[in-house]
Amino acid sequence: MxxxxxxxxxxxxxxxxxxxxxxxxxxxxxxxxxxxxxxxxxxxxxxxxxxxxxxxxxxxxxxxxxxxxxxxxxxxxxxxxxxxxxxxxxxxxxxxxxKRHNNVSLDAPTPASPGSGGSGSGATFVDLMQAQTVQPDESLSDQEKRDMVRQVIDNLPQHQREVLVLAYFHQLAYKDMAEALDVPLGTVKSRLHAAVANFAKQWKQTFASTYES
CATH class of the missing domain: 1.10.1740.10 (RNA polymerase sigma factor, region 2, helix turn helix motif)
Known part of the structure; x- marks a missing residue:
């Protein structure tokens, strides 16, 4: 037909x-x-x-x-x-x-909360991640900050990168992320929490010398 x-x-x-x-x-x-x-x-x-x-x-x-x-x-x-x-x-x-890592684009606006499906807050992923950590020296350029964030993101385990992309870039609801990744709902939430925490830890360890005293 x-x-x-x-x-x-x-x-x-x-x-x-x-x-x-x-x-x-x-x-x-x-x-x-x-x-x-x-x-x-x-x-x-x-x-x-x-x-x-x-x-x-x-x-x-x-x-x-x-x-x-x-x-x-x-x-x-x-x-x-x-x-x-x-x-x-x-x-x-x-x-x-x-046999390659995915390089996440870090300049897209994020939603007000992951998986909410609501309108974006206007903040980028760089803003979001930096809000979870100690702020770097203000003298650094935006490009330098983006490069720093990208370096840490690329070092995260793949399952953590995946959930960050789905939550903060694509704004999928938790249940939709669970279906897309074929994992339980609780696993999605724990992975997202762990991903943000892991990012903050690696950010501080990697770029401690750039922080203001």
């Missing part, structure tokens, strides 16, 4: 309705779904992988997997966590294949 793009307004339809239409043969519904998540999912993958080329590859691989598994999707569930579960798994596979 193919519909022309003019015969149906896809914009107000839910993700679940779109995937159901696609399973019935409506190719435009899949195109609408891809367009809907193009910017959001690509941004997530770019922050996860640290490379636009890698993010593009994994984005395409993710939607190929959605295409192949669309008929298995249970439409009484939300599609977004399922989509991000596939994307996160594909990103981890990419990192393993290429």
């Amino acid at each position: 193919n519909r022309s793009a003019d015969s149906l307004d896809y914009e107000p339809l839910t993700d679940e309705h779109l995937i159901a239409l696609y399973c019935e043969g409506d190719r435009e519904a899949f195109a609408a779904l891809l367009k809907r998540y193009r910017q959001e999912l690509f941004a997530f993958l770019y922050r996860f992988l640290g490379s636009r080329a890698a993010a593009e590859d994994v984005f395409q691989d993710t939607f190929l997997q959605i295409h192949l598994r669309a008929e298995r999707f249970e439409t009484d569930r939300q599609l977004k966590p399922w989509l991000f579960t596939i994307a996160a798994n594909k990103a981890r596979d990419y990192l393993r294949r290429n």
